[in-house]
Amino acid sequence: MIEDKNREKTSLEKLGEFGLIAHLTKDYPVHHKSTIKAIGDDAAVLDFNSKKTVVSTDLLIEGIHFDLSYMPLKHLGYKAVMVNLSDIYAMNAIATQITVSLAVSNRFPLEALEELYAGIRLACKTYGVDLIGGDTTSSKTGMLLSVTAIGEAEEKDITYRSGAKANDLLVVTGDLGGAYMGLQVLEREKEVFKVNPNSQPDLDPYSYIIERQLKPEARKDMVTLLQKLDVLPTSMIDISDGLSSEILHLCKNSTVGCNLYEDKIPLDPTVISSCEEFHMDSTMVALSGGEDYELLFTIDQSDFDKIKGNPNLTVIGHMTNADQGAHLITRAETKIPLTAQGWNSFNNS
Amino acid sequence: MIEDKNREKTSLEKLGEFGLIAHLTKDYPVHHKSTIKAIGDDAAVLDFNSKKTVVSTDLLIEGIHFDLSYMPLKHLGYKAVMVNLSDIYAMNAIATQITVSLAVSNRFPLEALEELYAGIRLACKTYGVDLIGGDTTSSKTGMLLSVTAIGEAEEKDITYRSGAKANDLLVVTGDLGGAYMGLQVLEREKEVFKVNPNSQPDLDPYSYIIERQLKPEARKDMVTLLQKLDVLPTSMIDISDGLSSEILHLCKNSTVGCNLYEDKIPLDPTVISSCEEFHMDSTMVALSGGEDYELLFTIDQSDFDKIKGNPNLTVIGHMTNADQGAHLITRAETKIPLTAQGWNSFNNS
Numbered sequence: 018m019i020e021d022k023n024r025e026k027t028s029l030e031k032l033g034e035f036g037l038i039a040h041l042t043k044d045y046p047v048h049h050k051s052t053i054k055a056i057g058d059d060a061a062v063l064d065f066n067s068k069k070t071v072v073s074t075d076l077l078i079e080g081i082h083f084d085l086s087y088m089p090l091k092h093l094g095y096k097a098v099m100v101n102l103s104d105i106y107a108m109n110a111i112a113t114q115i116t117v118s119l120a121v122s123n124r125f126p127l128e129a130l131e132e133l134y135a136g137i138r139l140a141c142k143t144y145g146v147d148l149i150g151g152d153t154t155s156s157k158t159g160m161l162l163s164v165t166a167i168g169e170a171e172e173k174d175i176t177y178r179s180g181a182k183a184n185d186l187l188v189v190t191g192d193l194g195g196a197y198m199g200l201q202v203l204e205r206e207k208e209v210f211k212v213n214p215n216s217q218p219d220l221d222p223y224s225y226i227i228e229r230q231l232k233p234e235a236r237k238d239m240v241t242l243l244q245k246l247d248v249l250p251t252s253m254i255d256i257s258d259g260l261s262s263e264i265l266h267l268c269k270n271s272t273v274g275c276n277l278y279e280d281k282i283p284l285d286p287t288v289i290s291s292c293e294e295f296h297m298d299s300t301m302v303a304l305s306g307g308e309d310y311e312l313l314f315t316i317d318q319s320d321f322d323k324i325k326g327n328p329n330l331t332v333i334g335h336m337t338n339a340d341q342g343a344h345l346i347t348r349a350e351t352k353i354p355l356t357a358q359g360w361n362s363f364n365n366s
Numbered sequence: 367m368i369e370d371k372n373r374e375k376t377s378l379e380k381l382g383e384f385g386l387i388a389h390l391t392k393d394y395p396v397h398h399k400s401t402i403k404a405i406g407d408d409a410a411v412l413d414f415n416s417k418k419t420v421v422s423t424d425l426l427i428e429g430i431h432f433d434l435s436y437m438p439l440k441h442l443g444y445k446a447v448m449v450n451l452s453d454i455y456a457m458n459a460i461a462t463q464i465t466v467s468l469a470v471s472n473r474f475p476l477e478a479l480e481e482l483y484a485g486i487r488l489a490c491k492t493y494g495v496d497l498i499g500g501d502t503t504s505s506k507t508g509m510l511l512s513v514t515a516i517g518e519a520e521e522k523d524i525t526y527r528s529g530a531k532a533n534d535l536l537v538v539t540g541d542l543g544g545a546y547m548g549l550q551v552l553e554r555e556k557e558v559f560k561v562n563p564n565s566q567p568d569l570d571p572y573s574y575i576i577e578r579q580l581k582p583e584a585r586k587d588m589v590t591l592l593q594k595l596d597v598l599p600t601s602m603i604d605i606s607d608g609l610s611s612e613i614l615h616l617c618k619n620s621t622v623g624c625n626l627y628e629d630k631i632p633l634d635p636t637v638i639s640s641c642e643e644f645h646m647d648s649t650m651v652a653l654s655g656g657e658d659y660e661l662l663f664t665i666d667q668s669d670f671d672k673i674k675g676n677p678n679l680t681v682i683g684h685m686t687n688a689d690q691g692a693h694l695i696t697r698a699e700t701k702i703p704l705t706a707q708g709w710n711s712f713n714n715s
Contacts, residue, residue, distance in 0.1 A: 110409070152423055158506060161505075178407050
């Protein structure tokens with residue numbers, strides 16, 4: 018998309034690697050006391066005192082994880098940070114720092130990278146995270162982002178995937194399937210655009226699901242909410258690959274089974290209407306769609322009263338003994354084994 | 367190179383993303399008390415107690431940073447770790463953990479990635495570092511590695527680029543230019559191989575410089591040595607881009623100048639002989655070659671007696687006031703301004 022713009026373009030060769038890093042990362046404010054030294058040395062220096070450090074990393078690759086024909090670069094920068102912060106929040110920790118490494122081909126002018134970093138900067142500001150380092154290099158083809166997120170937590174607060182017990186309640190934040198249906202709409206519009214570049218699609222009815230795809234928000238607010246409600250999940254994971262895949266991770270790591278109730282899965286009305294339009298089953302979309310970046314966690318039944326009625330939290334099932342397996346209980350009250358059909362980049366290439 | 371082998375090949379689609387990660391990272395021993403949780407959750411969990419945490423990250427991209435026609439995958443895995451550990455040691459810290467993210471096209475069978483991870487594993491074992499996470503995904507073309515290294519140090523021991531003072535001595539570990547000359551030999555042999563695939567080159571005379579290119583070692587031993595000698599550098603950086611570029615970083619960050627003496631630059635005899643063979647100036651090679659991963663640091667003059675005579679440490683110059691600039695004092699005693707001609711990936715594409 019950037020190629021359509023008539024702004025002046027600055028080639029990356031002119032700046033060189035150090036010039037580029039310096040330019041893109043200037044004026045990044047530091048939010049955390051734990052950031053002693055951010056960008057500008059061989060390594061960043063951090064101080065977590067008595068707290069534990071959590072670390073997670075993700076790669077985002079053009080043509081595999083994102084399509085720049087409908088993903089504005091600012092959104093891409095924002096989303097790349099969200100994807101990583103989500104993993105930190107899934108540990109019930111607070112994200113404090115990120116590193117961002119970037120590989121780009123020469124087809125991107127400096128102005129394109131400034132857009133990308135504007136998104137990264139907005140994400141850092143909104144979520145109170147410090148950019149502390151990274152690497153910038155050329156690539157043979159396309160763009161690649163590698164983000165590492167660092168966070169902190171008291172040891173007693175950290176939630177692993179392995180702590181769920183039989184009879185724990187299974188809870189999800191927000192609603193599911195939106196990001197996947199947003200992608201369907203964007204892919205359709207891309208095909209329409211190829212045939213008729215002058216078409217002016219009315220995307221207003223889809224704005225919620227398109228935003229779920231293009232500008233997801235990691236659920237820092239839910240980590241804060243759970244603390245306020247005095248609820249410590251027994252296990253937690255973020256939903257990046259689809260609900261069923263994540264449930265199976267919890268079951269495997271905690272050695273438990275699960276009953277998931279189809280009629281409890283939270284769906285936004287836009288997801289339901291777009292599923293009808295695309296002739297897709299909304300339950301399948303929630304189970305396998307992915308990229309919602311909601312949190313999925315288990316709590317002891319005794320904590321139910323604390324979360325009851327909160328519009329952000331939905332009990333969608335309960336854990337069982339491992340020998341009972343993981344099942345979806347359908348609206349028709351049939352029991353179907355859950356299978357992971359989440360997204361696998363190696364099947365998509 | 368892997369394509370030439372007649373071993374059975376396993377395609378990556380078969381394993382899928384989770385299977386691949388699990389397979390490649392199984393049986394990774396944990397060395398550090400600070401590693402509470404390594405691979406297998408949304409994030410790793412670390413505990414640095416009262417120590418400070420240092421973090422550095424680097425991208426390595428096929429066709430830009432490495433050429434698989436002469437870089438065996440095991441060496442690539444090893445080198446990818448070294449490049450990152452070197453940044454940690456340059457802070458005078460000890461590396462404790464790494465994350466490794468990998469993007470590969472389907473042309474690589476599982477067995478190729480096992481080779482790569484054998485190199486990563488060897489590096490982790492040799493340097494006492496824990497692999498705590500990463501991401502594995504497909505790429506449109508070629509292979510890409512993103513490594514983040516984490517280390518620990520007492521705050522008082524951390525050396526920045528910014529602490530050098532006028533009259534400090536400039537010291538380098540090991541010798542310089544070897545990695546670059548090794549690359550020249552390998553590039554030449556690649557061209558010879560294209561013309562005559564049956565040629566059997568005698569690379570024995572070049573084994574030192576080829577090893578410097580293919581299997582560099584980060585100077586953890588020098589961090590330990592400096593501690594033993596009770597020398598705390600006033601500033602430090604690792605030599606990844608070439609001596610002159612790194613000196614200029616120290617000068618800029620410390621607001622000092624520098625006199626570098628050409629006749630003091632440590633060169634291995636193989637570097638000198640191969641420079642003669644390739645009609646290259648060995649000083650230029652040391653100044654601009656890069657990839658040696660030696661440490662460059664400054665010390666107070668009062669520490670000179672402690673390092674004097676150590677075969678691993680060479681005083682190559684001294685820092686001056688900033689207004690005197692950074693210069694090379696040649697063997698002919700002429701004074702030439704130092705310029706950064708280190709490697710810039712954006713000029714090479």
